[in-house]
Amino acid sequence: MIIAVDGPSGSGKSSTARGVATRLGLRYLDTGATYRAVTWSAVERGLDLDDTAAVAQRARDLELEVSTDPGRQFVVADGTDITAAIREPGISEVVSKIATNLDVRHELIRRQRAIIDDAQETGGIVVEGRDIATVVATDAELKVLLTADQDARMARRGAEVSSLTADQLRDQIVRRDADDSTVSEFQVASDGAVTIDSTDLTLEEVIDVISRLAKETSAQGREL
Ligand SMILES: Nc1ncnc2c1ncn2[C@@H]1O[C@H](COP(=O)(O)OP(=O)(O)O)[C@@H](O)[C@H]1O
Numbered sequence: 001m002i003i004a005v006d007g008p009s010g011s012g013k014s015s016t017a018r019g020v021a022t023r024l025g026l027r028y029l030d031t032g033a034t035y036r037a038v039t040w041s042a043v044e045r046g047l048d049l050d051d052t053a054a055v056a057q058r059a060r061d062l063e064l065e066v067s068t069d070p071g072r073q074f075v076v077a078d079g080t081d082i083t084a085a086i087r088e089p090g091i092s093e094v095v096s097k098i099a100t101n102l103d104v105r106h107e108l109i110r111r112q113r114a115i116i117d118d119a120q121e122t123g124g125i126v127v128e129g130r131d132i133a134t135v136v137a138t139d140a141e142l143k144v145l146l147t148a149d150q151d152a153r154m155a156r157r158g159a160e161v162s163s164l165t166a167d168q169l170r171d172q173i174v175r176r177d178a179d180d181s182t183v184s185e186f187q188v189a190s191d192g193a194v195t196i197d198s199t200d201l202t203l204e205e206v207i208d209v210i211s212r213l214a215k216e217t218s219a220q221g222r223e224l
């Protein structure tokens with residue numbers, strides 16, 4: 001089984017998807033981490049992030065390992081553990097430049113699909129990002145568009161990274177979503193996707209709803 005969770009920044013995709021995977025005994029893939037890893041590597045090498053060909057070459061050359069264990073997340077790039085480094089505000093500020101590079105997307109989608117294929121042999125995977133239902137795994141059995149209103153998303157991110165100024169917070173949520181929307185459709189539900197508005201739901205409630213939908217979907221599949 002593949003469960004796709006897409007949505008804007010701060011809607012709760014990572015925490016919800018990880019919670020659902022833990023509860024249902026599935027693997028978990030944070031596709032945003034792959035874009036962050038390429039960003040980290042390009043910055044570390046001092047590449048001009050506007051040089052799309054050079055950054056795309058970096059994406060192809062990068063040796064990347066992304067954990068799919070929902071209980072033990074890590075990202076290793078060219079032998080360096082960058083699990084914490086990719087969450088730094090400096091990476092969040094520029095990651096959209098890399099995520100809007102279509103050659104980078106091509107390479108990372110290829111890698112994401114290989115990880116998803118591997119996970120199918122162990123029962124399935126919850127995959128979260130921006131384009132999972134529409135591009136990466138269009139055959140996902142369950143597709144969720146997770147939303148929350150802008151104020152809730154900014155408040156959540158602010159609570160998570162207390163050092164951010166109001167301007168930085170707005171940049172990370174509003175400006176980044178606007179830039180990312182130019183290459184992926186994650187503001188409107190695609191065909192067959194269920195929209196869950198998490199503004200007034202707790203994390204546990206969202207995990208409950210998606211887990212229940214997954215069980216229903218899987219039971220329907222067995223009846224066919
Ligand atoms: N339904 C919810 N209610 C309140 N806080 C939430 C909810 N879902 C997630 N959060 C919190 O909001 C923050 C951002 O969530 P995250 O999963 O990183 O979002 P995304 O992956 O969509 O950017 C985290 O601190 C998380 O614990």
Ligand SMILES: Nc1ccn([C@H]2C[C@H](O)[C@@H](COP(=O)(O)OP(=O)(O)O)O2)c(=O)n1
Pocket residue numbers: 008009010014031032033035036092095096099100128129130131132176180184
């Ligand atoms: N499938 C995906 C996943 C992430 N991205 C982009 C969108 C974001 O700007 C970056 C980082 O994604 P990530 O999910 O880590 O971002 P946030 O958790 O919302 O801060 O990558 C994408 O374009 N496609």
